[in-house]
Amino acid sequence: MLEWIFATIPLFKVAHIAALLTWCGGLLALPLMLSRHDPNGFAEDYRKIRHATHNVYTLVVTPAAVLAVIAGTWLIFLRGVFVPWLFAKLAFVVLLVVAHVWIGHIVVKVAELPEDHNPPRPVLPLLAVSVPVVAILILVLAKPAFDGVRFPDWLLEPRGGQLPFEVPS
Template structure:
């Protein structure tokens, strides 16, 4: 029961986060250097509030719930680590969208919005990779060297454990 609730929270938060990563670049592209104050204010509030009150909390909840699911289900497989790398890329795209939101709000009339195409394509491609990894659970070769997986029977390089 608890596992189902956490999985539902994870999926709902992912839907919000992914939708925001697609919608926000499109909204930011609506800004123009010569727009009137009312249009600028409306778009600025929409993008800023959407990023800070919807998309970012959804990302935090999705990552937290996903982390809990990993430990509850014990999914320590190579495909999961590949998925986590893709999620890290989503986090980087999220930060780039946030940076653009800040630049648009601080530099009215000086900053031309970037094209939303690279952000949207990057987000959709990364989301597709995450979805394929989760649904297909492919056999990913374990590329970690053997010395990384076995104890080395060595002492720590310090005399005592730091407090």
């Protein structure tokens, strides 16, 4: 009856990958943009780069993150991937979200306290983003079985809730 829902898997995958490319690309660009902030330079240049970082964070990177998470969550149920590599991936997604919030905090501080606050050197935020991204890509592309690792049953078995459609086995 609800076969059409499964026909949307490729669409959600495209949306997921397009959104995560924008999200991760933006998170890598922002530390480099922040390193160009110089409150001692020309006021007009400072205003432009400050607006650019603010707009990239609020209008591009954050909406892309929300879309990537929504499409990814939907794919978990459509593809029925209740498997260890996905849980490991989600742990690294949490780290990526922490890096996202940290970079947002720097964007706000640079805008509100330009005279007191110098953005950190880009290397630390770049590492905070690239380590989880590389780990996530290894996990989703290699899909390791984690045979030697014992996961609690509640992570691997259905909890008795019912979705409005059948999940493929």
